[in-house]
Amino acid sequence: MRMRNWLVTGSVIAILGCGVAVTRPLPDPRLDRWGVKDMDPVIAMQTTDAACESTTLVSTGGAFPKNPQTLAIRWTGFANFELVYNGQIILLDAYFDRGSVFPPLGFTAADVKKADVMLIGHGHVDHMSDAASVGTRTGAVIVGAPVTTEKLLTQGVDPNKVRTVNGRGGEVLKFNGFTVEPILGRHGEPPPKVVAAFRQALGETTTPPTKDQLAELMAIRARGTSDKRVITEGTIAYLITLDNGFRIMYRDSGGVVTEYEQAAMDRVGGVDVALVAVSAAVINTLTVQRALEHMRAYRPDVYIPNHHDASFNTLWRATEPLFQAMKDENPKLITVSKGYREPVCFNTEYNLQRRRK
């Protein structure tokens, strides 16, 4: 008798278990943090989607989310992201074939077969080395500062697909289901003394690249620029606004917040998601200071870091100290840091602009 009860209970659990699996909500990080009570229940209970669990990029053949309002974000090393929304693929930066001194990303530039828009934050090698090949193969529109697109155009890219922007205001690029506003940012300028000391320490404690690895790195380096203009007039932040009002701020270098960024943020009042580069200043007190500056300017609900991974003979930049300091100041902030290609999905119908109405 006791056994039969146990079996009955067991099958009820099994049935419930199946039901839960089928109706599991979309893994929107805001849902985890704020719970269903603060979100529109219809939106909060949107069921999950296999496309929000797969580590295959949509640009390399993975599935689009079923609901066009779902935004899937995948970080792919350094400041690279793939954003998928409304059947569109947006690539932020393009530095995929990094050489054998880097941990593998799980795909190569040649695997990227589909993209509609590519936004290049700046022209250093570790942000644009695969922009030309991926742009040519996919036919994507490529956006960048003058010093970036100058370099791109030496690499056989169709000039009709290139948009040169200066980010000093008044430039709004319209795409299918979203707009992009380029905003002049500023490249990171970590203290030379700190950088030199750590470089020396790393040189003394890690295995240097082999001759072949150095040759490989030089070939990759040739596809980026080291023009000095990158620092002051070549680093572009992008404010992406989806048609339903959901806003994303992207910046791929950890420099100071510029007057242009501040003005744009004062106008819009904040963003749903900020994808922000961690400063290269190594020392946590310095990187924290910059992250707080970014958070105060962009006022995001969700902060996702970038540019924190590294080659085997250098150090990853710590994100936890930033998260802690930001949350100490803003306890409602949600921080998300995933591994390469792991998706983060958002139901964009729920967003700051809608909530304010």
Ligand SMILES: [Zn+2]
């Ligand atoms: Zn750079």
